[in-house]
Amino acid sequence: MGALSLMTAACSGQFWANALTPRWGYDRHVDIAYGDDPRQALDVYVPEDKAAGAPVVVFFYGGSWQSGDKSGYRFVGQALASRGFIAVLPDYRLYPPTTFPGFIEDGAQAVAWAQAHAADYGGDASHLFVSGHSAGAHIGAMLATDGRYLASAGSSIDALSGFVGMAGPYDFLPIKDPALKTIFAPRETWPRTQPIEFVDGDEPPMLLMHGDADETVYPKNSRNLVDKINEAGGLAKLEIYPGVGHIGLIAPLAAPLRMTGSQLDAFEAFVKEVVSDSPR
Template identity: 50%
Template structure:
């Protein structure tokens, strides 16, 4: 069996290195670990919708909730492409929520963050109907989505507009996120943040305080798209300097894209990202031994 699996993993890894994790990963992911409620509107725009994955097998006690934002340089992305993330989280007993948000050129900074905050508020206020515990609500994202998650956790103005605060989440999880990227080099991202007049307060690293929540940061060690030393390591250092508890991990053998793909069942052998996420959530972001 191992001889058969190895070529499959290599083929999947090669495919995902050049493509978004769509279609193939979802087709190979189990569907018996969750029930899915799709196309729930959290706002009036067609992009303001989310899907909920309720686990078939729940953990004892309160059921944690993970709100996930995908990447795509704030230019692209569809929640349906990340069914494998919903499955991964639901398979571990969590209610997973995957939200769309408006993208460039329809909107620019900070409107997609306002969408993220609005989605968070909807989940906080409604997730009990789907079996989740709003008192154990985590925010997670990959790449541009990790930026969105970081800003919800670090910039209290965003959730204040919804009558909430970062204290309404238990912790946040960032995978390969851009947290300190001025001046902007990526031509696809420049217009999103009004380059060359990008506002400094658009950067998560500029919103550090001792009140920030426990944080889990994960990155590919050789990420060629988002520099892990400047972004992940830099943010972790600043957070620790402010007394914020941070768990920080770097993996070999994965890229910017295959890091999130490693959450899928076919590619979990490539990096222990899901195990680290489970450890973080099950310890209540480090509050429990």
């Protein structure tokens, strides 16, 4: 499938996923600023039957660091809220005009905001998770491995309870795509753009999910990161989904497709296991 066809199919699927997403069972708070740029805004999804101290999940959507909008991921917010989590879905600056590390810095600010405001929505800041799909998983993984970004935003990696990555690019050198070469320029600093380069075994627990039929972000990204973390003494789990492609991995989070895969169940089980084992 060509890039244009893949993008068209993804956008069409996303439209129907959101159109069929239930409007009940949660409260949605939209367009909350976490910075001064128009792209630095987020939505919060709160379960109507929330229990005090609910885990908080900051989820970053994908789009090759060049496209995306939080309003297109209502299906993700609803999915996480349906499992009792406070879901925070930020927008972030894209290329152009920004390049690396602008979107990582925005991600750090959004996480720091979630930490500071978790209690306002019934969440527990001590149970704070980051997550994402595709380029969004890269953002979350950078925050969970390179402590400089959260520190600059007034937080720290120690504030993170865990990371859930879906089809993320964590180890994708050398860069061949012309647009990505510009986004991650200059070439001599490419290693600093790779989450795998910052692994030291002290990362928060991780669950990485990947489809073995993913031809957009190869499964080796998740396999390599899991192996390096575990070799360094950290804790990382890998879930490989046979026959599942790049978009197919996140599709079962949508309410009408939830019976087609176990991804949301794995997500929920991981968060609850980490919470039950805390403090880290």
